[in-house]
Amino acid sequence: MNRTFQIKFKNKIKLYWSLIKSLQTLLLLMTGLAGFMSSRCPWINFPTILGIAGSLFLAISGSTVLNMWYGRDIDSLMKRTCWRPLPSGEISPNKALVYGITLSVLGVGWALVIDLLCGVIVFAGLFFDVIIYTIWLKRRTSWSVVWGGLAGAMPVLAGRTLGTGRIEWVGILLALAVIFWIPTHILTFNIRNQEDYERAGVPTFPSTYGIPTTLRVISASSVLAAITMILAAVGIDITAGQMRLLAVLSGGLLFLAAASMLRPSDKVNFGLFKYASLYMLSAMILLAAVGF
Amino acid sequence: MKITFLDRILLLLTVLLTAYQIVFGIEGSTPLAIASYTVAFGVLLVAALLLIILGFEILDSPAVIIISTIIPLSLSLGLIAEFFPKYTPGYIIFAVTGFLAVMVSRYFAPKKTATIILIVVHGIAGLLIFSLPIYLSVIGTTNQGFLLVGVGGGLFGIGGMLLSFLKTGKPILPRERILSILPVLMLLTTAAFVAGFALA
DSSP: OHHHHHHHHHHHHHHHHHTTOHHHHHHHHHHHHHHHHTTTOOOOOHHHHHHHHHHHHHHHHHHHHHHHHHTHHHHHHOTTTTTSTTTTTSSOHHHHHHHHHHHHHHHHHHHHHHOHHHHHHHHHHHIIIIIIIIIIITTTOTTHHHHHHHHHHHHHHHHHHHHHSSOOHHHHHHHHHHHHHHHHHHHHHHHHTHHHHHHHTOOOHHHHHOHHHHHHHHHHHHHHHHHHHHHHHHHHTOOHHHHHHHHHHHHHHHHHHHHHHHSOOHHHHHHHHHHHHHHHHHHHHHHHGGGO | OOOOHHHHHHHHHHHHHHHHIIIIITTTSOHHHHHHHHHHHHHHHHHHHHHHHHOGGGGGSTHHHHHHHHHHHHHHHHHHHHHOGGGHHHHHHHHHHHHHHHHHHHHHSOHHHHHHHHHHHHHHHHHHHHHHHHHHHHTTSSOGGGHHHHHHHHHHHHHHHHHHHHHTTOOSSOHHHHHHHHHHHHHHHHHHHHHHHHHO
């Protein structure tokens, strides 16, 4: 009896965990922590570091769950997502909605308690992601990706703002780096899953403007992401060694972006998609390292 | 041939070692040497990352030969710039000309000519990476540990030759054998370079 309960409980946890897209959430959480630690504030302060990590994790998870809740009809039409707990009926929409709202309220509330400005930015991220991107624009225009990018940039800005006590130019550059990076991440993913998106009727850059234009946008956004990341690193005043590594990683991103435009293929597109995620993670670790 | 989990681990270790080398391992050299080492280890780092992400199929790309030429040329340029500065201008001319010759010959020259150019350019750069650290440590300019950079150069030369002949259609070993030892060879090469620079 006890064992059956344990197995059921474990499965339940797995289902609810899958609703928060853990890898994507952790990457965004890392950007927030990097923003915070890059400010060289005395970050080894348990309540503060737990606060920013916890509030961001809850708020990002909450917005992801709400996205899944609202997009469950789209998810059921796509091969890639039809197995998810909501379209497959393993979790009821009402439960997911309550779960998403609870996480979001807890996340934003916690952030507001730590610092008002930080809390407002975390709330803005949630608002941009759920209301503007998912509910309003995602089914209407391929340009929704811009708002998705803006939402994705809020964790790093929130972290930096908490560390410095104000919104300053380095925080804005970090946010811009994420905003410029998002099209590389999303549009390579759109190209890879174009059939799925067309089946679900979701407008994407490849379906609206064609692959060649999308590849040009990806290349341009990669260049801009690399430049703004390096400018932010200059502002943070990372060491020469760290700057060399950031330049190397940026060079890799630009190389793949150029390859995807000059010799487009599924393989190069997939490589750029994966590399872009690694790039963001590595860059954020490098920027966070100045806090040690 | 599919890349295995162990291959990925070995390549990840290579990535971490090269990252360490770029951040900490080349401090104190001359600016040109630092820039050259950064390019060499940077290309190695990105190559290892791409192998992890895309697997061995990436080696089928025609760009591999051109890009892999950057590593020995920039590493040897770094050594010249750091230890034999008076030869630097001449070697820069060789490195740039050699790189351009490899690049142009891949697309516009007969296969035989392209292979000869590749062997000459890789050969000179590889010999410098192999022999200069040994020479410098023997005459006492550096500590004995710098010998390891020469060992790394030797290992790198072996890897480079195996890949180059594979790419030119005349493999020394079967493709599967080459690919199975490539991650180990990359890790050992990088480890030797990192240890050599650290002990210099």
